[in-house]
Amino acid sequence: FNIISLILIFLAVAQDTFKCPDDFGFYPHTVSCDKYWKCDNNVSELKTCGNGLAFDSSDPKYLTENCDYLHNVECGEREQLEPPISTPHCSRLYGIFPDENKCDVFWNCWNGEPSRYQCSPGLAYDREARVCMWADQVPECKNEEVANGFSCPAAGELANAGSFSRHAHPEDCRKYYICLEGVAREYGCPIGTVFKIGDGEGTGNCEDPEDVPGCEDYYGDLDLKSIRKSELLAGLNTEGRTKSAPKAKAASS
Incomplete structure (x- = not known):
């Protein structure tokens, strides 16, 4: 062995050994972001987060065992990760x-x-x-056709609409367009309602289908009460506001 080989062997051994600073705790690995050390009765055990998760070392007392999504963890110099394991739609398992x-x-x-x-x-x-x-x-997504060919009216044509205007979708009773500074964006009414064109040009609101001619049977025989309850429990946003991605829970081996 030459000196470089000996150094590499020493570093590899050092990375897989850990002296517990206390009887109990969870400590980050020196170079790996998805590995950490669990200390119990002053005995260390190397643990690995689920594939796609990383060890959150933000607890200053080192008493929290938490693997979180990679994008939620500040890895710093802990740059190494286990190779990705993929399944359909999943670049990593988590x-x-x-x-x-x-x-x-x-x-x-x-x-x-x-x-x-x-x-x-x-x-x-x-x-x-x-x-x-x-x-x-x-x-x-800039190259995708966002408004399906719909064009906002020219400035000045909708004096009664205020700073923005609303327009019915040509094919879907539940959808409508909002024009703001000449840019059309597609919205959707809350489940159980449809868009009703207002009295003024460029106005309208989401109303009960029974009050909108031509859209009375939009939902057919769907049980709207059950759908509303399930959407509420799921925290779904049906009015076009920003929806955050779900958060992870700890998973390790």
């Missing part, structure tokens, strides 16, 4: 990932099992901020 084809869809992966989430109408999933934002503000 994490939040954009859909391969649709800008308004993202996947929350837990142990390789993906759960599908969809942004509200007019929004797209931003890969860096990890929230749903206006589609024309998301770089990957």
Whole structure:
């Protein structure tokens, strides 16, 4: 062995040994962000977070065992990670990932099992901020046709509409467009309602389907009470406001 080989062997051994500073605690690995040391009765055990999670070392007392999504953890100089393990829609077993084809869809992966989430109408999933934002503000989605060919009226044509105007979707009773500074953005009425054109040009509100001619049977035989309850429990945003991605819980081995 030459001197370089001996140094590499020494470093490898040093990384896999740890002297507990206290009887009990959880301590970050020196070079790996998804590994950490568990100390119990002054005996250390090397632990590894789930694939796609990292050890959160923010507890100054080292009493918290928490593996969180990679984007939520400040790794600093702990740059090493276990190789990715992927499943359909999941780049790693744990994490939040954009859909391969649709800008308004993202996947929350837990142990390789993906759960599908969809942004509200007019929004797209931003890969860096990890929230749903206006589609024309998301770089990957700028080339998509956000408003399906709808064009806002020229400035001055809607004097009674105020600073913005609302316009019915030509095909979907629940959807409508908002024009702000000449930019059209698609919205969706809350479940159980549809868009009703107002008395003034460029105005309207979400109302009961029975009060909107032509949209009375929009929901058919759906049990709207059950749907409203499930959306409320899921925390879904049906009115087009920004929706954050779900948070992770600890998982390690």
